[in-house]
Amino acid sequence: MKLRIFAVSLMGLITAFAPGALEAQPRHPAYLRARTDLRTSQFLMRVREEPNVTRHLVQADREVEAAIHEIDRAAMLDHRDLQDHPPIDTRMERRGRFEKVVSLLRSARADLGREEDNGRARGWRDAAYMHIDAALEHMHEAARALHWDRELGW
Secondary structure, three states: OHHHHHHHHHHHHHHHOOHHHHHOOOOOOHHHHHHHHHHHHHHHHOOOOOHHHHHHHHHHHHHHHHHHHHHHHHHHHOOOOOOOOOOOOOOOOHHHHHHHHHHHHHHHHHHHOOOOOOOOHHHHHHHHHHHHHHHHHHHHHHHHHOOOOOOOOO
16 A cells, blocks of 8 residues: 555656756736736836926826736736836947837837737726837837837838
């Protein structure tokens, strides 16, 4: 009897540490990557700018914060860790910073478009899309104020 229990226990341990067991762990959801992209873009938007540009960046910042809030609601439903402190390149040139913000916003929107295993995600995802699109529009206005709208892909 003890040998049988030992054999079953040993089989359980072997199965638990098999390579397939590592793949069975939950993936890092795409919306958390999107959240990190949004937070990074938000930090880059907070660099001091000209007043005519700053007003658009402040509005974009508010929209990004609202999108992050929507993603946080989904993360709480999934019991995900929300600790994120993305590294920010503070030496980035002005034009490069704008390009990076636009790229991060577009990347976050694309990440949110990936299929998730949570069926309740449609509501927060649509709200986050709305806020990201509004942030992109404000970035477009800021780029237009700097006469960079065509160079940034608008």
